[in-house]
Amino acid sequence: MPAKDLYHPTVCNALLKDGWTITDDPLILKLGIRSVFVDLGAERVIAAERGSEKIAIEIKSFLSPSPIRDLENAWGQFFIYSRALAKRDPDRTLYLAITQETFSNIFQEPIGQLLLEEPGFRLMIFDPQLEAIVTWKSSI
């Protein structure tokens, strides 16, 4: 199982404060002989008659010396997990969790914009000090 991201407990707390229940830590998807590990699965009741909303969260701290390498890894993980979810758990929506600072830096540069322009890409932006969700963002 891959090592947990530095912000794993921070994101768990932010989700709990926002009314989510953590259902999977990690969320495991079986594809043939391989298992794919997404950091978190969570669920929230929307309204009694509408049932619940289900999400999967991959957390990325963007703390390596190369932000381009971080972006490449985030892109690869996000889209493999999203395609795997579409096959194994199609009602669940995937988000990449990043800090406000990461969003204000590499994601505002032309290279980060490539990912924001990509259909199906979704972000959950959090404040690591307040351990709170700032916003949810979707490319489409």
Place this chain on the structure above:
Amino acid sequence: MPAKDLYHPTVCNALLKDGWTITDDPLILKLGIRSVFVDLGAERVIAAERGSEKIAIEIKSFLSPSPIRDLENAWGQFFIYSRALAKRDPDRTLYLAITQETFSNIFQEPIGQLLLEEPGFRLMIFDPQLEAIVTWKSSI
């Protein structure tokens, strides 16, 4: 500049044997303040009247202990480079160069099939012993 892949000279030789001229080693794409390095740029005359065909090649040896991590990295690099090429050098077609063995293993599993099903994904499969191109493959 990132380290060269183990198969860098092998792929250069395979391209030369196939009539390509290596024009960029690496191919550098500027995006804002960042530079993206694709392993190789190459060009080949198609026919006098039709001009030349231009490609970019990213080489992946898939030799890490985790084939899933290799696949995630390959996915991230391929699609960032393909989006960057679409903006900076739109006449050039990107291929991921992998060995026959890699194609016969992880790419035949359900997780590898996810990448083969992805629109716009393209492979150049080579034989590392013969230093020769085996085939070019496109997802669409």
